[in-house]
Amino acid sequence: MSEIIKAPRGTRDILPAESWKWEYVINTAAEVMKDFGFAQIMLPMFEHTELFSRGVGETTDIVEKEMYTFTDRGDRSITLRPEATAGVMRAALENNLCAQGAFAKLWSWGAMFRYERPQKGRYRQFYQIDAECLGIENPEADVEIIDLSIELFRRLGLKNLEVVINSVGCENCRKIYRDKLYEYFSAHKSELCESCLARLERNPLRILDCKNPECGKIADGAPDIYDSLDDDCREHFEKVRAGLERLGFKYRIDKRLVRGLDYYTKTAYEILSGDLGAQNAVAGGGRYDNLANAVGSSVKIPGVGFACGLDRVVLVMEEQACSFGKIPEPEIYVVADDEESRKHAQILTHKLRNAGVHVECDISGRSFKNQIRNASGCKLACIVKDGKFEIRSKDDSGVGIVSKILEREREKFVDIKNVLAQKSTGFVDKALEILEHERDHVTNIKNVLEKKRAGDYSDGIVKLDNLDEAFDYLSANL
Numbered sequence: 001m002s003e004i005i006k007a008p009r010g011t012r013d014i015l016p017a018e019s020w021k022w023e024y025v026i027n028t029a030a031e032v033m034k035d036f037g038f039a040q041i042m043l044p045m046f047e048h049t050e051l052f053s054r055g056v057g058e059t060t061d062i063v064e065k066e067m068y069t070f071t072d073r074g075d076r077s078i079t080l081r082p083e084a085t086a087g088v089m090r091a092a093l094e095n096n097l098c099a100q101g102a103f104a105k106l107w108s109w110g111a112m113f114r115y116e117r118p119q120k121g122r123y124r125q126f127y128q129i130d131a132e133c134l135g136i137e138n139p140e141a142d143v144e145i146i147d148l149s150i151e152l153f154r155r156l157g158l159k160n161l162e163v164v165i166n167s168v169g170c171e172n173c174r175k176i177y178r179d180k181l182y183e184y185f186s187a188h189k190s191e192l193c194e195s196c197l198a199r200l201e202r203n204p205l206r207i208l209d210c211k212n213p214e215c216g217k218i219a220d221g222a223p224d225i226y227d228s229l230d231d232d233c234r235e236h237f238e239k240v241r242a243g244l245e246r247l248g249f250k251y252r253i254d255k256r257l258v259r260g261l262d263y264y265t266k267t268a269y270e271i272l273s274g275d276l277g278a279q280n281a282v283a284g285g286g287r288y289d290n291l292a293n294a295v296g297s298s299v300k301i302p303g304v305g306f307a308c309g310l311d312r313v314v315l316v317m318e319e320q321a322c323s324f325g326k327i328p329e330p331e332i333y334v335v336a337d338d339e340e341s342r343k344h345a346q347i348l349t350h351k352l353r354n355a356g357v358h359v360e361c362d363i364s365g366r367s368f369k370n371q372i373r374n375a376s377g378c379k380l381a382c383i384v385k386d387g388k389f390e391i392r393s394k395d396d397s398g399v400g401i402v403s404k405i406l407e408r409e410r411e412k413f414v415d416i417k418n419v420l421a422q423k424s425t426g427f428v429d430k431a432l433e434i435l436e437h438e439r440d441h442v443t444n445i446k447n448v449l450e451k452k453r454a455g456d457y458s459d460g461i462v463k464l465d466n467l468d469e470a471f472d473y474l475s476a477n478l
C-alpha cells in the first residue's frame with residue numbers, strides 16, 4: 001500500500017482548532033492598521049528573482065542560502081517571496097503610488113518562504129503581518145511604525161516584550177564603518193567561525209549578528225557604529241529616540257543589531273519575546289531609504305516598515321494564555337425528530353442563516369438523541385417535532401446564582417469546621433447537626449448544577465406552532 005503523502009518539511013497545516021486564533025490576530029491587526037491609517041495591499045507570492053537579489057542584497061543569508069528559486073516554463077527565474085518589503089516597494093513603483101512626493105501607508109499579510117532549518121518558531125513557509133510607510137524621510141515615520149508594532153502587541157495582550165533599536169547609518173556611514181570593521185575583524189581572523197570568515201570579505205557587518213558565542217565575544221569589542229555616523233544619521237536616530245520617549249516607550253539600544261537584510265539604513269529595530277527560546281524575535285523592521293533605487297527607481301523613495309511573525313505571535317499568545325476572543329460557537333442548534341421535521345429544520349436553519357445567525361443543524365442523519373447531545377453545548381436549542389417548534393434555553397443566569405449560593409455554603413462549612421475545632425461537646429453536637437443539614441442543601445445545589453452542565457434545557461421552554469412563528473421568535477430573541 002502506498003503511504004499517505006505528508007506536507008513538506010518546515011510547512012504545516014493550520015487546522016480549525018487553531019485557525020480561529022489566527023483569524024483573531026489578523027482581524028486585530030486589520031483594526032490597528034485602520035486606526036493608524038494603513039491600507040491593505042495584496043501582493044503576488046512570487047516575484048522575479050532579481051527583485052530580491054538586488055533589493056534584499058546578494059550577500060545576505062536570505063539571498064545566498066534561503067530562497068526558493070526556480071525557472072518557470074517561460075525560462076524566467078522566479079522566487080517565492082522570502083519577505084514582503086521588496087514586493088511592496090516594487091508594487092509602489094510599478095503603480096506610481098509615490099509619484100510627485102506622494103506617500104503611501106500600506107499593510108499586508110501572507111505566507112513567506114525561506115529554506116531554513118526548521119525548529120520551534122521557525123518554518124520554511126511562515127506568515128508575516130507587514131506594514132510599510134513609503135515616501136517619508138522624516139523620523140516621525142519611524143516612530144509611527146514602531147508605535148504601530150507595539151500597539152498591535154498591546155492589543156493582542158502580549159507581555160514580556162523588549163524593544164531593541166539601533167542605527168545602521170546611511171550608505172556613506174556604512175562604508176566608513178565597514179572599513180573599520182574589516183580592519184578590526186581581520187586582526188581576529190583565527191578566532192572567527194567559518195561563516196564569519198566568508199562574511200569578513202563580503203559583508204563584515206553581518207559578523208555582528210553571528211550567533212556563535214566565540215564570534216559574539218569578539219564582536220563585543222568591535223568599533224562602535226556611532227563613531228561612524230554622520231550628523232544627519234545621528235540627528236535622525238536622536239529624533240527617533242526622543243519620539244519613542246515622548247510616547248513613553250522603553251527600549252534598549254543594541255549596537256550589534258544590524259538585521260539580516262542589506263536594505264536597512266538608519267533605524268533598525270526588533271521586538272523580542274522572553275517566551276520564545278532561540279527564535280525570540282516577534283517583529284523586526286527599520287528604514288530602507290535606498291531600496292527603491294536598488295530595485296531600479298531613478299527617484300529616491302524613502303521608506304520604513306516592519307514585519308511581524310504571525311506563527312510566533314500565536315505561539316507566544318498561547319504560552320502567555322492571552323485571549324483570542326470567543327471561540328466561534330453556534331447561537332442555536334436546530335434538532336429534528338423525524339424525516340418530516342428535518343425538512344422544517346432545514347428551512348428554519350436556512351432562514352436564520354440568511355438573517356446572519358450562526359446556526360447548527362444536523363446534516364449527517366444522526367439520531368434524535370445524538371442531535372440533542374450535540375446541541376447541549378449551545379445556549380438555545382430548537383426542537384422540531386410533529387410540525388411544532390419548541391425553543392429551549394439553558395438558563396445561564398440560574399447557573400450563576402446557584403454557583404454563588406454554593407460558594408456561600410462553602411463558607412458556612414468553614415464556620416462549622418471552626419466550631420468543631422473548639423472541641424466543646426455541646427458545640428460539636430450542634431455543629432454536626434447543622435453540617436448534616438447543609439450537606440443535603442449543597443448536594444441538591446450540586447445536582448442542579450450538574451444537570452445544567454449536562455445540557456438540561458428545562459428552563460424557559462417556548463412552544464411555537466409553526467415555522468414562521470419560530471423564525472420570528474428566534475430572530476427577535478437572538
Ligand code: AMP
Pocket residue numbers: 083114116121122123124125126127128260281282283284285307308309310311312
Ligand atoms: P525578518 O524578515 O527576518 O526581519 O523577519 C521578521 C519577523 O518574521 C521575525 O521577527 C519573525 O517573527 C518572523 N520570521 C522570520 N523568519 C521566520 C521563519 N523562518 N519562521 C517563522 N517566523 C519567521
